[in-house]
Amino acid sequence: MKAVQLSKYDQQPELVEVPEPEITGPLDVIVRIGGAGVCRTDLHIIEGQWEQKSGVVLPYTIGHENAGWVHAVGDAVTNVAVGDPVILHPLVTCGLCAACRDGDDVHCAGSRFPGIDSDGGYAELLKTNARSVVKLDPSLEPAAVAALADAGLTAIHAVRKAAAHLRPSQKVVVIGAGGLGHIGIQVLRAMSAAEIIVVDRSWEALALAEELGAHHIVRADGEQIDAVKDLTGGNGAEAVLDFVGEGGAVEDGVAMLRRAGSYYVIGYGGRIDVPTIDIISTEINFVGNLVGSYSDLSELMVLAARGLVTLHTARYPLEEFASALHDLEQGKVRGRAILVP
Template identity: 65%
Template sequence: MKAVRLHAYHRRPVVEEVPEPRATGPFDVVVKIGGAGVCRTDLHIIEEQWAEKSGVTLPYTIGHENAGWVHEVGSAVSSVEVGDTVILHPTPTCGLCRACRAGDDMHCSDGTFPGITTDGGMAEYLLTSARACIKLDPETRPEDVAALADAGITAYHAVRKAVPLLPPGTVCVVNGAGGLGHIGIQSLRALTATTVVVIDRNPEALDLAAMLGADHTVLADGKHVEAVLDLTGGDGAEVVLDFVAEQGAQQDTFAMTRRAGSQFVIGYGGKLEIPAIDLISTERNVIGNLVGTYNDLAELMVLAQTGRVTLHTRKYPLDAALDALADLGHGRVRGRAILTP
């Protein structure tokens, strides 16, 4: 089968032939990929940012946002059958550790992360487990929902955590209206009555944000912090969802939070430097976010399949994976790039 393989950091991946995976374990599931999302994390992987944390051995197949059809199942699998349409939670889990039993399965002590710690889904087939599979309406096209498996669940998970902080009358700032941010906007609209302020440096992204329900849009032109403070009477927002968190954005978003407000760090790449006295004197919070739970993804798919959350995509054939990565890196993708093997 064809797969997008990374052979060396700081070098372009290659599309090459590799053996098809097989379901050898009792709970294994092999999925025929119908859509694989192209994520900024894939760029960070190529740049070696994940090498120490993942411990992966090169070469391997990238791609951690995957949906498709069940192709083969292990002997003990009863939750899905060959032919089922599925979206895959990004971290196949054990189901036995304390985190899994508490429903916090994204922190499974024995989980894997296809596309980061093991072979991923920018390929014709992917080996995963029954615990990662969420069945979809058979009429759902995998390429239309694949990126919800990471971009979607990550944005939804952050919003889900922020919901108790966002009763009517509050303000939530969404910094970055790209692949994750445009899902965050829709999740806020579906789950809260907060006032949504969206910041982006790209006017086209702001147009999309307005179409998706943003109450206010602000161009990131160097005066955006002041603009948010003006919109909030000088106080700042109760919650800021930072889907950028690099190139200074992480410092700006902290400056936009009000006293006792919360900065949710979802994007990454930068370093956040805050004097401790600024935290204790204002009781502001900085909260990290990593993907989400199986239940988060299941809830998000309900919103998606009822039309309350839609994924804006640009599709590429698998052979054009390098073009998709380049377009993402140069800011030419609105929404999410999707590979269709």
């Protein structure tokens, strides 16, 4: 089968022929990929940022946002059948460790992360397990929702934390209205009545944010902190969801918080450098966010089926993966790039 594999860090991946995955265990599921999201993390992987953390052996197939149709199943799989449309939770989890038993499968002690530390979905077929597949509503097409498997899942994971504390009279700042942020805005609208302020450098991204329900848009032109302070009566927002995490966004996000506010770290690449006295004197909180749980993904698919969350996509044939990666790096993708085998 065809697959896009990384054979050396800091070099362009290659489209190669590799053996098809096979069923070897009773709970195995092989999925025929209908769409694979192109994520900024893929760029970081290619650059080698994940080399030490993932420990993956090269070459391997990248791609961790995947959806498609069930191609084959092990003899103990009962939740899906061959031909079912599915989206894949990005982690392949054990179901037996303490975290899985608690429903916190994001922190499974024995998980694999296809596309990060094992073969992913920039390919025609992907092997996962029965615990990782969420059956799609008939109204949802795999390529249209594939990137929700990580971008959307990460967004809902962070928004659920923030929404649990936000009241209708309060304000939340979203930094970045791109691939993750435009999903986060929609999830916020569905799960919270708080007033949403979106900050981005791009007028196009801000226009999309406004279409999706942002109450206020602020261009990051050097005056964004003052603009947010004006919109919050000089106090700052109760919550900041940072979908960028680098290039000055971290410093901006912390400055946009009010006392006892919470800063949700979603995008990454930068550093948090805040004097400890500033943290304790204002009682601000820093909350890390990885991907969400299987339950998060299931609930996100309910929102998608109801039309409350839609993914803006640009589709590329698998053979044009290099163009998709280039366009993402250059900021030319509106929403999310999707590879379609």
